[in-house]
Amino acid sequence: MSNISTNEKESIMIIIAKKISKKEFGSVKFGIELDDQNIIEAVVFPKDNYTVCLSSQVGCAMACEFCESGKNGFVRNLTTEELFRQFELINEYVVKNFHKKSIGYVVIMGVGEPLLNYENIVGFIRKIKKTKNIKVALCTVGITNNIYRLIKDRVPIKLCISLHATDNAQRRKIMANASRYNFNGLIAAIRDFEKKGNTDSSVDIHYLIFDKLNDKQSDAEKLVNFFKGGNFKIIIKSVCPIKNQKYFEAPTKNTQEFIKILDKNNINYYYSLSRGRDIKGGCGQLRRYLIDKEVKNGK
Secondary structure, eight states: OOSOOHHHHHHHOEEEEEEEOSSSTTOEEEEEEOTTSOEEEEEEESSSSOEEEOOOEEEOSOOOTTOSTTTTOEEEEOOHHHHHHHHHHHHHHHHHHTTTOOOOEEEEOSSSOGGGSHHHHHHHHHHHHHHTOOEEEEEESOOHHHHHHHHHTTOOOEEEEEOOOSSHHHHHHHOTTGGGSOHHHHHHHHHHHHHHSSOSSOEEEEEEOBTTTSOSHHHHHHHHHHHTTSSEEEEEEOOOOOTTOOSOBOOHHHHHHHHHHHHHTTOOEEEEOOTTGGGTOSTTOOOSSOSOGGGBTTO
């Protein structure tokens, strides 16, 4: 990074492209150029007033099979200032274009693994809570040691876990780098955060349901065993299409049977069709730079 002031960094960091959903009024994907010419993506959705999905890194080292974000590898972390400016740029767009409303909810679920950028992410969370008092959610594949740091540091965050598996063998197939973290240790860390973390919200367990991988009734029963009796919500999510896709969405019948087991056991759950799919802004579709050239500068 060059030795320029924060204000200069903020003036250089600009929106260079937008892709506006034709199916969901208010859903927009942004290409944002940083001062070193790296480009990240972020998305705003008309949910909870307006929700912005922010990136935490340029590229991603996790390289999950179902996600575009790691296809070009990891480049660098975003600074606290870049994270906050990313929010400000999109908030300015929302205020200008959507009846003077402003961002009501921040989710750190875009490009990158936020808990591998721990210091900058925590700095951003504390800054935005102090200046805007906005609810913030963070989604991680499960960097176990840093989940415990969130507890120790009393970080005011809603925690979301990209689990997508019920054992380490499944995780190794779709999340090879994430599978380095012991699966049982991750479940223990999640349960500890639910008891001791600085939040009044449920811990959300995101679970993409894949055909012939993690869609069995026995998988649903394992989730019941992991998360029954606590303030958890299982978010069963549809699989978004990506290039060179290896794993696909489970048949509707399997998903329905899976959900029945959660329901029967009084598990708090929600089935979600990822928003922003038509602008490649859904779960797993963001990357270092994916916006088509023809939509650069809003054309």
